[in-house]
Amino acid sequence: MSKHTIVVCDHIHEDGLNILKNTEDVNYVYAADIDKVALLDVIKDADVAITRSSTDVDEKFLSAATNLKAIIRAGVGYDNVDMEGCSKRGIIAMNVPTANTIAAVELTMAHMLSCMRKFPYAHNQLKQDRIWKREDWYGNELFGKKLGIIGFGNIGHRVGLRAKSFEMDVITYDPYIPSTKATDLGVTYTTNFDDILDCDIITIHTPKNQETIDMIGEEEIAKMKDGVVLINCARGGLYNEDALYNNLKSGKIKMAGIDVFKKEPATDHPLLDLPNVTVTAHLGANTKESQKKIAIQAAENAIESARGIAYPHALNLPIDESKIPSFVKPYIELTQKMAFLSAQLDKSAIRSITVKAEGEIKEYLDSLLTFATVGALSVVGGDEVNYVNAMFIAEEKGIKFETSEVEHCSGYSNKVEIRITTEKRVNSIAGTVFDDDVQRIVELDSFDFDIEPKGKMIMMRNNDVPGVIGNVGKLLGDRSINISDFRLARGKNKDALAIILVDDTINSKLLEEIGSIQDAISVSYAEI
Ligand SMILES: NC(=O)C1=CN([C@@H]2O[C@H](COP(=O)(O)OP(=O)(O)OC[C@H]3O[C@@H](n4cnc5c(N)ncnc54)[C@H](O)[C@@H]3O)[C@@H](O)[C@H]2O)C=CC1
Numbered sequence: 213m214s215k216h217t218i219v220v221c222d223h224i225h226e227d228g229l230n231i232l233k234n235t236e237d238v239n240y241v242y243a244a245d246i247d248k249v250a251l252l253d254v255i256k257d258a259d260v261a262i263t264r265s266s267t268d269v270d271e272k273f274l275s276a277a278t279n280l281k282a283i284i285r286a287g288v289g290y291d292n293v294d295m296e297g298c299s300k301r302g303i304i305a306m307n308v309p310t311a312n313t314i315a316a317v318e319l320t321m322a323h324m325l326s327c328m329r330k331f332p333y334a335h336n337q338l339k340q341d342r343i344w345k346r347e348d349w350y351g352n353e354l355f356g357k358k359l360g361i362i363g364f365g366n367i368g369h370r371v372g373l374r375a376k377s378f379e380m381d382v383i384t385y386d387p388y389i390p391s392t393k394a395t396d397l398g399v400t401y402t403t404n405f406d407d408i409l410d411c412d413i414i415t416i417h418t419p420k421n422q423e424t425i426d427m428i429g430e431e432e433i434a435k436m437k438d439g440v441v442l443i444n445c446a447r448g449g450l451y452n453e454d455a456l457y458n459n460l461k462s463g464k465i466k467m468a469g470i471d472v473f474k475k476e477p478a479t480d481h482p483l484l485d486l487p488n489v490t491v492t493a494h495l496g497a498n499t500k501e502s503q504k505k506i507a508i509q510a511a512e513n514a515i516e517s518a519r520g521i522a523y524p525h526a527l528n529l530p531i532d533e534s535k536i537p538s539f540v541k542p543y544i545e546l547t548q549k550m551a552f553l554s555a556q557l558d559k560s561a562i563r564s565i566t567v568k569a570e571g572e573i574k575e576y577l578d579s580l581l582t583f584a585t586v587g588a589l590s591v592v593g594g595d596e597v598n599y600v601n602a603m604f605i606a607e608e609k610g611i612k613f614e615t616s617e618v619e620h621c622s623g624y625s626n627k628v629e630i631r632i633t634t635e636k637r638v639n640s641i642a643g644t645v646f647d648d649d650v651q652r653i654v655e656l657d658s659f660d661f662d663i664e665p666k667g668k669m670i671m672m673r674n675n676d677v678p679g680v681i682g683n684v685g686k687l688l689g690d691r692s693i694n695i696s697d698f699r700l701a702r703g704k705n706k707d708a709l710a711i712i713l714v715d716d717t718i719n720s721k722l723l724e725e726i727g728s729i730q731d732a733i734s735v736s737y738a739e740i
């Protein structure tokens with residue numbers, strides 16, 4: 213039995229490890245305790261890797277992981293995964309998005325309470341210094357304070373719910389949600405970021421990306437109330453770390469609760485020297501409950517993706533398969549097959565790929581274009597081309613793309629047409645699907661057909677004169693090639709196109725012989 217190598221790069225719960233260990237077709241490699249340089253050697257054999265935030269999936273990692281088909285980020289944030297690098301290599305990246313939500317929510321509340329009561333400092337005074345000095349520790353209450361939440365997703369909205377139970381006045385800024393998601397929970401929704409800056413406590417729960425890096429800097433802090441409290445249990449760098457340090461030092465920010473740092477591990481970070489921070493070492497997801505759930509999901513997803521069965525929570529697929537209506541799937545398959553066939557007919561360099569569609573299917577033109585590109589590039593690229601990397605590969609080759617919606621006029625309920633322009637000519641092919649899943653090619657180079665996209669096909673263009681069919685039949689018979697189907701379409705210019713399905717592979721010598729039959733104009737061969 214061939215085994216799939218799954219490398220676990222970071223610490224995950226043993227329940228996940230046990231699933232991997234006990235799966236017969238998995239070669240399980242535990243690499244969480246080796247350093248990241250040694251990991252580069254181990255990762256070269258991996259079909260699938262499981263990582264957390266401690267492993268950067270960067271150029272070095274990806275260049276070493278030459279066999280990698282999928283990567284599972286066992287958590288939410290994937291800002292340490294080079295997504296473009298994965299896509300270019302056809303590696304499907306997935307995360308495990310909701311399994312650690314509660315852990316991160318509760319750590320956020322812990323930091324908030326800890327900041328309000330300076331909990332670690334009060335704790336240390338008694339425990340380490342053995343001093344009983346209650347007058348040093350007059351804290352503040354959450355009750356009645358205004359809490360600003362930036363990012364109202366899985367974690368942010370649950371922080372809001374919990375803050376409401378502390379009778380806080382909660383307001384959120386998240387331009388990507390409907391306002392009712394907040395207002396239904398009794399949370400004020402704002403599109404004015406300054407409303408957040410006016411809060412007593414601010415907590416951030418967005419992903420880390422170009423839009424959110426340094427979202428809070430000197431300018432924003434200057435607008436805040438004196439004595440504001442800031443919490444960050446999302447990602448280091450969402451609050452500009454220099455601005456955070458300077459304003460904690462000046463006392464403009466009273467306290468900050470920080471779980472995450474721009475560069476981790478952060479054992480000598482300047483923030484650690486300040487007397488008004490509560491810090492944790494990126495522990496947001498570190499509850500046994502969350503880690504158990506994540507590890508089980510990560511292990512199961514790793515096995516499914518290694519077997520090529522499913523890619524749950526894939527992050528870099530051009531389409532979300534679960535959201536595609538069932539009628540679209542056969543069109544996607546047909547489009548890939550037609551492009552694969554068409555690109556075989558003329559193997560010169562492709563300059564452009566155009567996909568046209570009519571009927572309801574035209575809503576899915578972008579997906580159809582991706583699959584047409586996979587089909588066309590697979591002729592030369594084989595299995596290395598997939599729907600994650602096809603567009604990248606095509607762009608690198610300088611191939612141009614076009615899509616267009618066509619007025620409904622062919623009589624078919626839906627029709628997809630692909631035009632592949634090469635250095636030599638334009639190849640066009642069109643198809644439709646009958647009775648939900650009967651795929652048919654209905655046009656080839658403007659000749660009408662009705663043929664299944666399957667099998668070994670000789671395409672012969674010839675002058676429409678008597679004797680050609682007989683001659684080609686005889687030649688194939690003489691070479692012991694059985695014809696399983698023969699379709700003929702007549703053109704407008706006294707020409708005809710035959711699609712001849714055969715049982716055996718046709719080599720280039722025989723193809724040349726067919727091409728030299730009298731009145732043959734051109735001949736090509738393709739297999740689907
Ligand atoms: N400290 C830790 O160990 C953990 C940290 N995290 C981090 O917490 C953050 C939030 O995670 P989830 O709530 O699960 O993600 P999510 O995807 O459910 O929510 C993110 C929210 O941020 C919003 N958003 C995106 N860009 C925004 C912008 N420019 N301004 C305002 N809102 C914006 C989105 O619309 C979405 O509602 C992520 O950065 C994640 O990596 C998650 C789990 C554990």
Ligand SMILES: O=C(O)C(=O)COP(=O)(O)O
Nearest residue numbers: 264265266287288289497
């Ligand atoms: O899920 C996330 O985004 C986290 O930050 C948790 O990261 P971790 O898996 O604990 O390295």
